Amino acid sequence: xxxxxxxxxxxxxxxxxxxxxxxxxxxxxxxxxxxxxxxxxxxxxxxxxxxxxxxxxxxxxxxxxxxxxxxxxxxxxxxxxxxxxxxxxxxxxxxxxxxxxxxxxxxxxxxxxxxxxxxxxxxxxxxxxxxxxxxxxxxxxxxxxxxxxxxxxxxxxxxxxxxxxxxxxxxxxxxxxxxxxxxxxxxxxxxxxxxxxxxxxxxxxxx
Numbered sequence: 001x002x003x004x005x006x007x008x009x010x011x012x013x014x015x016x017x018x019x020x021x022x023x024x025x026x027x028x029x030x031x032x033x034x035x036x037x038x039x040x041x042x043x044x045x046x047x048x049x050x051x052x053x054x055x056x057x058x059x060x061x062x063x064x065x066x067x068x069x070x071x072x073x074x075x076x077x078x079x080x081x082x083x084x085x086x087x088x089x090x091x092x093x094x095x096x097x098x099x100x101x102x103x104x105x106x107x108x109x110x111x112x113x114x115x116x117x118x119x120x121x122x123x124x125x126x127x128x129x130x131x132x133x134x135x136x137x138x139x140x141x142x143x144x145x146x147x148x149x150x151x152x153x154x155x156x157x158x159x160x161x162x163x164x165x166x167x168x169x170x171x172x173x174x175x176x177x178x179x180x181x182x183x184x185x186x187x188x189x190x191x192x193x194x195x196x197x198x199x200x201x202x203x204x205x206x207x
Contacts, residue, residue: 002057002143003064006048008032008095010069011041019092028090032071034097040070046090053078056143060106065095075100075138098138105172106141107131110179114150118182123154129179132163133172140168147180154184 011018011029019029022043033039053061059078065071079096083089098104109131116125132145145165147158158180165171 002055002060003062004052004055005066006044006052006063008042008044008065008067008069008071010067010071011043014041023091028093030093030095032065032074032076032095032097034074034076034095035099037070037074037097042067042069042071042095044093049090049093057141058109060108060141060143062098062100062138063095071095071097077106077138100138103135103137103170105133105135108134108142109144111144111146112149112180113146114148116149116152116156116182118152118154118156118184121154123182123184125149125152126181126183127179128181129160129177132160132179134165134169135172136169140166142166142169145171149180149182152180152182154182157181 008030011022013021018041022029026046027043028046028049030042030044031039032042052063053059055061059081061077063076063078065074065076074097076095076097078093080094081090082092084091110127110129112125112127116123119125134141134145145163147163149158152158157178159176160171160173160179161176163171163179
């Protein structure tokens, strides 16, 4: 599991006013919460935050928070990042403190491996669930869930029951939902094409 250190600073001024002040100073306001720590407000450099979660693990990167405050040395993950709708800058970040010895829930991206037989025959591969929930120890969080799709023909479906989880990882689910499928071209497209060709032929004959 990817790990990184992240320097954060305790933000004394809480509320919207404190958050706005942090943004004016080029910082991202945030909060740290979770087991073993009282919720506290913090500020973080946007570049440092981006670099810390820029690897394959993304938000699931295990962050050791550093700084002068109760969060110093706390192991955490990014739980949420709010982004400005226009500038796309981070405007707030939530850090969730975690216990490295407890099984936790994480969202992990799906990675389709290979090119399916259905695609080679003209179909389209559709990843219905781009992320899957996994339950595991923080150190065992996979960067992605690989699913081999090469044998899939048009009409084939991969359900969650068909997915093999890495060792030490569980895929909790109540319903056997679809993860990936291969679909063919819509029949209506071919019909419209044929009708269009017939129309053109008639028009040529009339001329």
